[in-house]
Structures are given as C-alpha cells and as structure tokens.
Amino acid sequence: MKKRRSSISMARSYSESGEYWDRHDLNAVWDKTRKMKFEVVAEREALPIYPVEKKDLSEKIQSLARKQGVFSNALLNPWLEQKKIKEQRATRVGRKL
Secondary structure (H helix, E strand, O other): OOOOOOOOOOOOOOOHHHHHHHHHHHHHHHHOOOOOOOOOOOOOOOOOOOOOOOHHHHHHHHHHHHHHHHOOOHHHHHHHHHHHHHHHHHHHHHOOO
C-alpha cells in the first residue's frame, strides 16, 4: 500500500492492515463498508502429481494434456492401465507356452 487505502483500519501497509484485522471483527464495522465490484481472473494451473524423472518428459505429457483440454493424469491413467493389461496378457501367454 502506498498511502492509506483502508478507511476502516487506517493502515499504511499490508502488514498494518493484517494486524488490524487480527484484532478486530468485521461485524463491528460493517456499517462503514461499501459495495465494490471487481473481476477475478483465475487461470487453472495443474501441477503434475506423478513422479517423472525427466523434466522434458513431464513437460511433453503436460503439453499433450493441455492440447486435449484435460489434466495430465487423465492421459496417464489410461496409458498405464493399457500398459499393465498388455503386460499381464504377455505374462499369461508366456506361462502357457
């Protein structure tokens, strides 16, 4: 905060404002408030929740997911499931021989 921006707390910094609101209840000063309109722009950013040793591989997975409009795990789960099914089939075929 450059100047006093809060007419209620008279704070000159975010720290002072935080200290004020730590000690005071908004209900006590509700009549001093006014309606405000503002827009919040929130961009979704999903961090990978899977361990991948190579950063470039992780970035490729995230890029593919973004292109498809899904989270990375939405791509990985079916891929891993397909891989596991193939391995199980191969193991069963190998045992029968």
